[in-house]
Amino acid sequence: MTRTDRAVAEDLDRTDPLAAYRDRFLTPEPGLVYLDGNSLGRLPVTTAQRLTEAVTEQWGRGLIRSWEHWIELSQSIGDEIAAGIVEADPGEVVVSDSTTVNLYKLAAAALDARPGRRVLLTDDDNFPTDSYVFQGLAAARGLELRVIETDLDEGLSIEAVRAALNSDVALASFSHVAYRSGAIADLATVTGLAHDVGALVLWDLSHSGGSIPVPLRSSGADLAVGCTYKYLCGGPGAPAFLYVRRDLQDELRQPIWGWFGQRDQFAMAGAYDAAPGLTRFLVGTPPVLSMIGVGEGVRVVADAGIDALRVKGQALTSYLIELADEWLTPLGFRLASPRDAERRGSHVTLHHPDAWRICRGLIERCDVVPDFRTPDRLRLGPAPLTASYADVWDGLDRLRRLVESGAHESYPTQRARVT
Ligand SMILES: *Cc1c(COP(=O)(O)O)cnc(C)c1O
Secondary structure (H helix, E strand, C coil), rough: CCCHHHHHHHHHHHHHCCCCHHHHHHCCCCCEEECCCCCCCCCCCHHHHHHHHHHHHHHHHCHHHHHHHCCHHHHHHHHHHHCCCCCCCCCEEEEEECHHHHHHHHHHHHHHHCCCCCCEEEEECCCCCHHHHHHHHHHHCCCCCCCCCCCCCECCHHHHHHHHCCCCCEEEEEEECCCCEEEEHHHHHHEEEEECCEEEEEEEECCCCCCCCHHHHHHHCCCECCCCCCCCCCCCCCCCEECCCCCHHHCCCCCCCCCEEEEEEECCCCCCCCCHHHHCCCCCCCCHHHHHHHHHHHHHHHHHCHHHHHHHHHHHHHHHHHHHHHHHHHHCCCCCCCCCHHHHHCCCEECCCHHHHHHHHHHHHEECCEEEEEECCEEECCCCCCHHHHHHHHHHHHHHHHHHHHHHHHCCCCCCCCC
C-alpha cells in the first residue's frame, strides 16, 4: 500500500476519535464531498429538531410569553462560547448582530477610548467587510487608515506590525486566521506589541472560532468578534459573537444606543443609560430562531472539544497537502497556505491560474464543493467536525481527474455573483 492509496484514508477514519460526530449532522447527499465547512457549517440534527419545536411550541403556542426563555439567550450562549470555544470568562462574550456590525461597534468604542490618536491599523489581507468598516470609520472621523502589506500565502508579519505601530495608533485590528490562506496570526505577540504603544487590539475570529484554540485570556486580548455560521454551524446568517475583556467593559461605550443595551430596559425611560458590563454592547431585539441555531451549533462543537478539533484539523489539512503535492503540483497547482501545520488553520488554499473554472467544474460535475477566492485560488475547507479523511481523498482524486481531463475548460471564465 502506498501513501496515496484510498486505504490510507480509510484507516485514518477508522481510528478518528471524532468520527462519530459526523452522525450528529444531516447528510442528505452521502456522495457529496463538502469542503466548504469554513464558509457554511453543516446542519446539526438537533438544530432541525429544536427549530421545529421553537417555531411550533415557543412561537406558535407560547407567543409573547416565550420571551421569558429568549430574553437572556445573547448572554447565555455567549457564556457557552466563553466556556467551550474561545478562552474567556463568563460575562465576556455575547451573541448579537452580524460580525460586520459588531466590528463597527467595537472599533468605534475603541477609537473613542483613545482620543487624540489618529491611526487605525489593519492589513491588506484582512477580510473585505473588516476593511470597509475601517474605511468608513476613518472617513467619518478624519483618521488615517494605515494598511500593512501581508503576504497572501504566509499571513501577517510580526515585523511589519512592529514597524507600523507607534503612539499615534488608537486601534489595531487583524484576522486571527486569514480567510484566504488560512495562515494563523500570532495573537499573543501582536497584542503585546500593540499594548506596548498603548493601542487597543480588535481580533476577527471568524475563521478560528470553533477550529483552533483562541488564547484571548492568556494573551490579554482586548476585543474580538467572530462568526457563528462557519465552524460553529449556527446556520446561514446566524448572529455573530463579540468579546470584550472584563475590565474594559465599563470604560467603553459602543455607538449604537438601543434598548437592549439600556440599564433598565423595560422601565421605558427617556434617557439612554448604558447597562453595566457586556449588556451595553447589545443593540436591539435578537433574531431568536437564528439564535437557537447558534446555541445548538456551539454545543456540538464544544462537546467535541477544541483541542481534539485542532488535532484533527492539522491532520486533515496535512494529509490534503500531501496528496496535493503528489497529484496536483504536476498539474500546475501551487500551495497557497503555510506548509507548517502549526501556522495553518483548518483550510488549505491552492493557487491555479484556472481556479475559477476548476471550482465550477468540481461543483457542477464532480459532486465536490470547495470555494473560489480571488485572484486565482481554490479554497478547500474540510471542517474537522464533519469531514472525513476519505472526503479529502475523494475530493482531491476528483479534482485531479477533472483537471487531467480538461473538462473544466468548458465553463465560462466570467465569475458568478456568489463565489
Ligand atoms: C465570514 C467573515 C465575516 C462575515 O461577516 P458578516 O457580517 O457575517 O457578513 C467577517 N469577517 C471575516 C474575517 C469573515 O471570515
